[in-house]
Amino acid sequence: MNIRLNCYMLGILLMMGGLPAVAQNTDTLRLSEAIQMGLEENYSVQIAANNKNIADNNYTLGNAGFLPTLDAVASKDYNIQDSEQIFASGDEQNVSGARSNSLSASALLEWTVFDGTRMFISYDKLAELQQASAIEAQINMENTVADISAAYYTVILEQARVNVLQNSVDLSRERLRLARTKYEVGNTSKLEYLAAQVDYNADTSALIQQKEQLYNTKVDLNTFLVREPDTDFAVPNQIDANMDLSIGELREKALSSNPNLLLARRNQHISYLEVRELEAERWPQILVNLGYSYNSSVAEAGFVLGRRANGVNYGVAARLNIFNGFNKNRQIQNARILTENQDLQLKELTQELKAQLEKTYINYTNSTILLELESENLEIARENARIALERYRLGNSNALELREAQINAVQAESRLIDAIYSTKIAEIDLLRLSGQMVSSR
Incomplete structure (x- = not known):
């Protein structure tokens, strides 16, 4: 099941009689386009690809010592x-x-x-290094996709907040107009009119600050995409979150497909091969x-x-080396210690991965619960704000009642936006931890 959040505050639009949201005049940037752009242009991805090419070039019989000179x-x-x-x-x-x-x-x-089978061991190690380099490139790609996705949805979040505050400003403007009209005809005091002006100015100030925050998040995304920081773009008006992730499947995927875990296993085997390389040097050539x-x-x-x-x-x-000051024994002992360290690091990484997965899934689960709760709260806040505005128009309520209803509606919409955003970010983290960040796109 997918939950889609409309970033426009529909409830506020209803109570304002259809006030328009912020218009988008620029081209819409889709997430798939952003990811493709990032994978093609991002510097760290290119560096990782170059390192993989180096490892591919090193995987040869000649480099392992099979061929003559x-x-x-x-x-x-x-x-x-x-x-x-x-x-x-x-x-x-x-x-x-x-x-x-x-x-x-x-x-x-x-x-x-003949060199004590060292050349065969070296060839196997070069193969492991090649695979390790490929995994490192995958890690870089998955992290880049996760960073781009998070930055992309942050732009949607900040745009949604702009729309909420814009509608709040529109409501404050309508309240200010009504207060001015009532004051001019003598139906209300100047104090109420000035209070409406103060609230309108405060909402306008919050909107200006939020637009600045939106601009900064766009700069962050452009940086990931290796574009000019001031490149403008629009984003869709919703966030789609997957509500059906299963912890059992995620655990299984994480232990079998997490790229950091796969890399640790490769490094563990490389350390073992390095010990065998040193031991082979005890044989004659x-x-x-x-x-x-x-x-x-x-x-x-x-x-x-x-x-x-x-x-x-x-x-x-x-x-055949007869004696070299016991240096060969020292080198082999150190290599075995490093192999033991790799074993310990693999166990530590596995434990940390399990813990991080559990904490992220709890965050994901709680976010989905809050999403449903805030959706219900928003419906109530919408109805309350609509009634408060109509009562104020008819003179059956005061400005404080309308302002409180307005604030509650804005806060309810903001909490709902935050809940869907938190759900999506947790989903991204879960896919990254389980090694599905790239394959799921």
Whole structure:
């Protein structure tokens, strides 16, 4: 069952004989349009998407250490020297400014074929990091949708309050007109006329302040949508609230779909894989290598005036750390402690989620009860205000009676607006806690 609240104060319109509400001349912004705009333009959403792309790029066999490395090196060297050589035969060779140059090039392929299964563990960890990044992006999206939705309904709330106060000003203006007419014909005192003027001014002042509050909430929503702060827009005249949320279904969804809980579980498994990575480093590494080299040199002095060599080299190597100051044991112990911390954080988050869900649902339930109660109160206040206005017109009541009926009607409408708004905000929080904020849109 859905409850729809009309933001215009229909009861006041009736008692005023059909006075118009505040006109809307700008285009109406729908919630779906605001959410789409926010998800496309919001900076935090874009940053989260970029972080997810980084995690996607990191999830490769090469980054995990499965693939070989291939390096190529080439160099060309030149040398100018003065040389003086005396041979065993007694001959001498003196060369001034002797030039020489050498060219070398090599390529080396190195491949780790065994590292204690560390590469397999690293690949699994990269997969977990990729999934964790996707969940973080989901958390950001859900929070953005929740923030936009709350800001959107706050605009509707403040607009509804503007309409209530506008109608209250219209009623005060009508009362002021009647009081002035009665005063001019001598049917009432100047005191009553001045009291009507004071009440009209007070209502006008409240309306001005409320319009300022409405403007500020529109600025807040524009900020979420990455628009110019002064961009004007209209909103629908009602808030639709779902009255059928079930605590049992919400509990089940929260434990299985809450993105913060899902992220904590991923981080828990990542910590476990990091321990296994460190333990794998205790095993020896076995590497195979294959290389090719080419060298040539030319000289103007010396025994060898020219030389060239090229060939292939290959081999197998094993590497094992014997002792590193017990640092490996320390690292593994710390990693296990961090894993234990992740377990504790997961339990703590689960407990906090359950508590927050229960408190939010109680708020939601109470808001629905208040909504029904305030709806009934509003009907009574409407009828009382209509009767009070007619009695004042006929001279059968005084200004205090009309003012009290007016205030009661305004307060009843305001409480009803607040109740439907509180119900909707609680609904948004429940959907966010149960991981349904995006899927429900």
